[in-house]
Amino acid sequence: MADLFATEEQAPHAPESAAGPLADRLRPQRLEDVVGQEHLTGPEGAIGRMVAAGKLSSIILWGPPGTGKTTIARLLADAVGLRFVAISAVFSGVADLKKVFAEAKEYARLGRRTLLFVDEIHRFNRSQQDGFLPYVEDGTVTLVGATTENPSFELNAALLSRAQVLILRRLDHEALTLLLDRGEALEARPLPLTPEARDALVASADGDGRFLLNQAETLFSVRFEAPLDPAGLSNFLQRRVAVYDKDREGHYNLISALHKSVRGSDPQAALYYLARMLTAGEEPLYVLRRLVRMAVEDIGLADPNALVQCLAAKDTYEFLGSPEGELAIAQACLYVATAPKSNAAYTAQKAAWRAAKETGSLMPPQNILNAPTRLMKDIGYGKGYTYDHDAEGGFSGDDYWPEEMAPQTFYTPTDRGHEKRIAERIAWWNEMRERRRDDGRKSGE
Known part of the structure; x- marks a missing residue:
């Protein structure tokens, strides 16, 4: 039978081309070789237990880019003997899904089940996500979805109830260093970097293994007279832009971290999260609105000047623009973080509003x-x-x-x-x- 997705099905067993990208040539062939996700792939992890039992349930792999979601899905299919089919929600529509499910039914009748890997599953709309349900329930496919977004917000409750959400961790320094070690062993030569530059390269990856290996491949492709130091590396490679979508979870995580750092009177952490947002492209006026909110919610009358400082920062930014006006935002951030804290006005407002609703239209004396x-x-x-x-x-x-x-x-x-x-x-x-x-x-x- 002709297989519409033969390339994807054969991919786990296909030998890697010596001329292929370094990240593909280093793709693990066993689950235990996946770096940084031992909490899932180890003997006591959810994936390790599934493989040991030889029975795989539908799962959602949630984690940052470059942490091994696609690799894990491929190796899972291989480990439990399932046919592997991969699609991307970015490039696939309803017609593609119908073809996948029809082929999966044909293979199921022949006694071979299908693992359907859906990359960026959150990009399917609600009705498309509902379309998976009957095929997951009747066992036509075992669904493995991959997403960088919080499944609680982006996936249907019905789909989530039929799948186990597994969280992949951002690759730490040790895991990323191990990837570089493997790359150097495969290339049979060290990277042209000083130890300090090598550490800087790892830090620049921001937890993304794929990005790190792509940068390493660029370095391997050029001959240098002497190993690069951190400054030379910075001049040669563009620094990775932080992962940050202004309408996605990363946005809300960072503003939450900023708010709680201010509330907790940690000016250093507050300034760090402010910098994370602004350097990633956040709208400065949005940050200023949140600082104003912090001034009235967490400081209030303990320091009435906090609100004045935040509004003055807004006026200053609008007058100077970026980047000069961002100094005023930083000053306001430091002011609210170091101000005495009180939520008395905030709690008083809520209590008064509640009483007003409960007492209706009582006349004053x-x-x-x-x-x-x-x-x-x-x-x-x-x-x-x-x-x-x-x-x-x-x-x-x-x-x-x-x-x-x-x-x-x-x-x-x-x-x-x-x-x-x-x-x-x-x-x-x-x-x-x-x-x-x-x-x-x-x-x-």
């Missing part, structure tokens, strides 16, 4: 209502109101709450920063209010 007409005066509007500026200490101590509602405490200032002074002021007012009430009770006796 009549003594604080305006009385612009004679009728309103006649029925008591404004009667008994005390003008605070005429009272002793500029404070009357009147009750401003609706008669049907007991006084509430929404805002409780902390003892940090400016709020410590506010707390002392409120305590004095409370004491004066209670004293006036006592005086009122005594005069009424």
Whole structure:
């Protein structure tokens, strides 16, 4: 039977061409040779256990680029004796999927099951993802999907419920170094780098093994009179651009890290995450909006100037533009990170909003209502109101709450920063209010 995807099916067993890319020539032939993912491929890992049992369930491989998702899928098919078919959601549509499923059914009737590897599965829309369900459920295919995006946001709940999500780790320094060692052994010569430059090359890969090997291949292709130092390497190779999609999970991870670093009063970490976002191309005004939010949510009246600083940074950036205006953003970031922290205003706002919804349309007490007409005066509007500026200490101590509602405490200032002074002021007012009430009770006796 002609196989529409014969090339993909044969790929796990095909010998690598000596002239092929270094990354392909170094592609592992056994699961245990995959670097950096031992938590999955080892004897106690989910993949290791599946292979040992000889039974593979549908899985979603979630991880950064260049961490071995495609390689693991190929080796899984080989390890459990499944026919391997690979498609990419970028280049495939409904017609392609129908052909894959039809062929898989034919092979299933002949007693051979199919592992369908779907690269970038998150790029299929919801209805296309639903199209996998019947074929996964009846065993026509064992699905292995690969994604760099959070499956919780990008994949249907129905599909997720039928697949196990396995998380691949970003390749660390040790794993990347091992890849370079293998590349040098295959080429039978060392990279033309000093030890310091070799470390710099590993760091520049940003956890992406494929990128690292492609850079190494470029270095192997050129003859140098002497090993390159870090500066020479930087001049020869373009530095990797950080993986960052402004509408994807990486965006939300970094803004979360920035916010929590500010809240945790770590100016060094906050400045680092700010730099990560801006150097990756984040819109500076978005970062400024988030800094303004931090100023009112996590600092508030503990340092009212934090909000002023953030708004001034916004004005400065709009006036100067990039890159000069980014210094103002950095200054605002450092200010909010080093400011005393309080979420008292934030919690007070939520509590007050909740009370307002629960109490409906209660009328304020009549003594604080305006009385612009004679009728309103006649029925008591404004009667008994005390003008605070005429009272002793500029404070009357009147009750401003609706008669049907007991006084509430929404805002409780902390003892940090400016709020410590506010707390002392409120305590004095409370004491004066209670004293006036006592005086009122005594005069009424």
